Amino acid sequence: MIVIIDYNAGNLTSVKRALDYIGATSLITSDFKKILDADRVIFPGVGAAGKAISDLKSNRLDLALKEVFESGKPVLGICLGTQIILESSQENNTRCLSLVKGDVLKFPDDLRDTEGRKLKVPHMGWNSIKLKRPHPLFDGVPEDSEFYFVHSYYPAPSSPDNILGETLYGIRFTSVLSSGNLVAVQFHPEKSGRPGLKILENFYRWSGKKNVE
């Protein structure tokens, strides 16, 4: 059973629908015990960091997530869920969960592409990912796949060890983080067509270890 943590952060049903489609049983819940009992956990989110953290804490879901992470069960962060596992976010100057070292930064105001053209923020639409190393979650995902992004802030982990994949949008930013049994993506796998579904399928089968056994 995959548990999708419910903390009022956006439309969680789209993640559930994608899991239904690939045949993975899932449950959307904010129940502490059910989260701890899950085989694996998805931590999604859309919205602002400040409100997300206060909603999480008001239900003690920050503690539930930490406990799941420390237990070694597979955890997948998506979008805002990915950002708030870091130490702090420039969005609303928020103190975050500190599961991974690093911060969440705003895209610079004068963001330009390699040819000097001004880029809009939010970064919205399809973009690619350059993986630093193979990972079971990306098994069978073609290298030139693109994924659907919508965000104005980006994760900046302190240690290169936590950078699994990078994306170019004026700057090169971390679009996939990993830390042991945790993988966190800035894009929306549930809205990214077949490559996104493949990642969810891989997560459904993943043991939480770095290599496929």
Add this chain to the structure above:
Amino acid sequence: MLSKRIIPCLDVKDGRLTKGVKFKGNVDIGDPVETAYQYYLHGADEIVFYDITASSEGRDIMIETVKNVAEKIFIPFSVGGGIKTVEEMRRVLLAGAEKISVNSAAVQNPEIISQGADAFGSQCIVLGMDVKKVPVSEKIPSGYEVVINGGRKYMGIDALNWAKRCEGLGAGEICLNSIDADGTKEGYELELNRLISSNVNIPVIASGGAGTPEHIYQVLDDDRADAALIASMTHFNEYTIKEIKEYLSGRGIKVRMNW
């Protein structure tokens, strides 16, 4: 780098497509769910549903359609047409749409944009704008005026000022439809797209006038628009999305080629 998006637009009435859409190797299809699914499989980057139903029964059917679409397509899709309140937005989003497009409702009540953005985030709120070219005047300094009712009613609002105002209110994207170009198949209104796109910091989807891949190239080149809305070009087999994307890619426009 970010890809430019190709977005088919489907007009729906009472749960059926208003014009049949025909794909190579398939019979004529009037089912919006199956049609959206085919577009999803064949490389659309996003899909727009425009609901022209007037009745409340029709609206319930649309919610069912949205739910059925959301069960089998896993790219973003938006729903527009007649949505006037935050409650109506919520219903459509919970049914599985990624975005809501507001057009006349925003002209009549601009607050709907900020209310929607506050409730669901700017990324959910698309401003639909129908625009006609008019003589430059004190009231319409850009020479483009906002119209509603398919271009029959002039609103006395300057298109550029309106786009900026709605960006300020929290619109996350603009779908910019030129009434003059719409249906001509002679190309997008390039000047209009350049004007709006270079003056707002949110993505602009060009709409109205697409007849050939060259037209799409013209509007996506040089950042006149971030995405192109298409309808009849692909609905009747003239071109496939793949053919359009191969053409664009060959001319140096970055598009998503693997799906």
